[in-house]
Amino acid sequence: MRNLLKTIFILMLLVAFPATAPAAGNAETFRQLELFGDIFERVRSLYVDETTDKELIESAINGMLQSLDPHSSYLNEESFRNMQVQTRGEFGGLGIEVTMEQGFVRVISPIDDTPAARAGIEAGDLITHLDGDSVLGLNLADAVDKMRGRVGSDIRLTIRREGREPFDITVTRDVIRIKSVRSRVEGNVGYLRITTFNKQTGVGVKREIAELREELGDSMIGLVLDLRRNPGGLLDQAIKVSDAFLERGEIVSTRGKDDHDAQRFNAKPGDLINGLPMVVLINGGSASASEIVAGALQDHRRAVIMGTQSFGKGSVQTIMPIPGHGAMQLTTAAYFTPSGRSIQKTGVTPDIAVQQARVEIAAEPARVREENLRNARDGDDTEPKAAAASGTGQSADDYQLARAIDLLKGISLYNVLVTN
16 A cells, blocks of 8 residues: 555656656655655554544645645635635624634634624634533634534633633524624714625625715714724725725735736725725724725825724635635735735734723733734735734723724814814
8 A cells, every 4th residue: 555655646746746847856855745655654554543544635735734824724625615605794603703823723803793702702712622622633624613513502612811711601603694894873973894804895885885975964074994803804805895985096916926926906986985084993803804904094094093903914815626625725925005015913003002991901911913823924024013002802882983983073173173
């Protein structure tokens, strides 16, 4: 069997590395593939418990991808189907965006109005056990799969939160229907909340803005765009949301391994609120697509960014379907704000730093950010912004929102005084 495996790897090598490739590189790659074949055969022959070749190979693939950065992974057929359902805005589970860190599940952000958010799970929480079983040894797809289950069933999560002893939270699984965009009126200010960037977000923003304009009419003095605890999502939807408030100019650029892979995305004429003042709220749970929107509006001076330092995920993942096997999620590019900033590990620094009010602010734990994740890529900006203090989740009395509304009222009053 071992010789058969080596023969297979030789054939793989001949396909992957044609004769025109440097001989020295071929020889070293062949040696490493031979090592893999040798270890694979020893594991399947000598390991104490029964294993399947499929399990071993999928684990090896996942190990290779997850060693690159926290966001690259292999999705088997079931995981790939679940991901496709999630990006459509409806799926079963708990309602949290997660990543892996030090073998445990790290919560990037709970999603609004989901079982996880209602149970009190917070951004930065470390999930160490699922129903009493340690998550150590699981890859991210396996951990997520265990958190999914029959609607109405309970799962017990063991949480490690900085400043507290480990504790358990019981969450009841439900069908997660994400209305990614919500709005309401706050006096004469429009409030727009985006919880995630799925396929419905761009259309949702247009619909909610139209409803705000219809309700407030000419009395509307500004807009608060709330991106707190928004873990990101689809790049094209972040571009559409940014474009909704910009008349012209670059929104974001992406740069891959080769220069010819670079892309630039520009705004088209048309501002849904006709230039009215904007405040964008961010915090440590604002990641990826949220940071693209905040960075674009900040660089164009279209909005005042308020809150606390964002998560700092400045990379783009491409989902590559593998027929008959699922898909590979691979980090293929870094993105840059219009001014050329990379926010990888540094995040977006608010123009006005405002901590969320809590009873014991001194005891607040530091929020996990991209730079704290194992194998996180370094940023590509030679002059990263200084990090502001990290934020907390929304409290019953939303201090950050109150300050945003006060700022818009102040801008409106100033404009009236200047006009008169």
